[in-house]
Amino acid sequence: MIKTAVLGYGTVGSGVVELLKKNKRLFTDKAGEEIQVKYILDIRDFPEDPNRDKIVHDFDVILHDPEITIIAETIGGKTFAYEYTKKALAAGKNVVTSNKELVAAKAPELLQLAKENGVKYLFEASVGGGIPIIRPLLHCLAANDLNKIIGILNGTTNYILTKMIKENMDFSVALKQAQQLGYAEANPAADVEGHDTCRKICILASMAFGKHIYPENVYTKGIQDLTLEDVSKAAQAGLVIKLLGYAEKTTDGSVKIFVSPCAIRTDHPLANIEDVFNGITVTGNATGDVTFYGKGAGKFPTASAVGADIIHCTTPADVGKILWQDSDNSFVKSFQDLQFTYLTGTEIPVIE
């Protein structure tokens, strides 16, 4: 039995707890043993919550419990999250996180601390929510010299832009709608002014280029001053406006990195990424452009990434691991038994 603690019982933290329960058998299969949430740290009480017995208010309870080997930090920010992460790593506990602000500000120190203590500090959930991007950059594209990363990294602003472009909705009206739908926070500055995008492009660029880039050194312009006139000028030029995080290595060893509304061609891989979706295009010198897209935020997509990191903490090596079983294929449905709608006048199935 592997025992974990979840720090912060907000959207992401409660998503992690729920996902570990919902996909319990799957986690057990992948980790080789059951993963149990022993503690949930929050300043609040949750008297009606099914997990109320797990709530603790004192981080020391978790820190000093030798049974806890993995901690999921979903508090956010750089205050308590930073303090608890340092203490956890120093105590030899693995930490996984969705906290892009902390990773962007303190990753070099926290990774060093993890190394010294023989544990992991993992942050797949810090960029792109449920889109796998951190591990693909580090491992799957490891044979590439990575030259460029361009991303739509913030769902809130992409939703607002989509409304401005598709429905000619004014920025302030679109923002209000995003807030009503829960896509934007009451104080939307971090999203709208581009700071969230900045943290994320800094994390991706640091990994790709091998040197940490701090958000305060990156020019950041949000979408708050964007007008319908700008949107219309872009359309007239056959372009579409997206809030991009942009990072490119130049031949002289320097890095071009910024966050800004940018105009891109309508056939650019990122042009059709709409609403709250995120998309990231990475350019490698061997593989060319590779694009990833999916839900960049939200309770379960983000919990999915935290969950993958939790599993990763339980399996330091996969040498010779059996990935799947042989089988007699009796479970494969006969094509004749499948039911389709067909394209009229043809035998071509229509797939939703």
Add this chain to the structure above:
Amino acid sequence: MIKTAVLGYGTVGSGVVELLKKNKRLFTDKAGEEIQVKYILDIRDFPEDPNRDKIVHDFDVILHDPEITIIAETIGGKTFAYEYTKKALAAGKNVVTSNKELVAAKAPELLQLAKENGVKYLFEASVGGGIPIIRPLLHCLAANDLNKIIGILNGTTNYILTKMIKENMDFSVALKQAQQLGYAEANPAADVEGHDTCRKICILASMAFGKHIYPENVYTKGIQDLTLEDVSKAAQAGLVIKLLGYAEKTTDGSVKIFVSPCAIRTDHPLANIEDVFNGITVTGNATGDVTFYGKGAGKFPTASAVGADIIHCTTPADVGKILWQDSDNSFVKSFQDLQFTYLTGTEIPVIE
């Protein structure tokens, strides 16, 4: 110094050898020591080739050299590739491969053999070429119950379909053009009749659903009988025809899996994947739909995936590994120094 052997000096094999040279410092950094190609196995001689001294014709030379710890199998097919892979794994050597035919036919046996001998059998290059998909499915999406995978998995047929759809070109004319451009082989049956797509969807479905699915049990229809009339009927219905590999888990535990030309909505994530590009949409119960796309074939994209697997063989665990260095950020270019084309009448940069 890590010593490797490359089996087969064709397009992919020569790409692997070139990439290891081109990105040598990067491989050294990631692996922790230099990776050298000691042997290249091929039945041919290459008297003009810079690597001619590495060419050997007898696999036993490689098999019995204890210095060789990693073998890249890029022969293809199930005859020699199968025999050599078994011998290599049994001798305690790691094997990485781009050979989808062999993985689709023999993965359970070869993975078992790898496990028994404490080595790895890795095949990121077998599906999607340079698109990271194998490791993301296994690791990044590990916390998800994966329900469905749909993919455009063959660049040759997607190129032909794009020509049929965009330029109203007849199948046979488009095929001939693909052959002239080197996108289709002289004998195009494996691509055009859907067998290549079938092997790839079998590999993905086997990983996602945990049981090996053999290609011979999967209904496979190619694009050879597709007419411009079909294409036009789809367009009239607001749909677009793509050759899809489709795999879906059903509630009764069976699997719907087939390969067929299918009609999809023009706003489907795979609808805009054109020419020789591949795209794969994976649906997880936590993350929703995640789509990956990029170059699904070709010398360097495929070599990029083989190279990532070679690196992976050298680093069994990444506990506490430092991913990047701290830095003073002096290499970050000032935004004022960046030169852009701006959208007319605005300060919005136009990004190519």
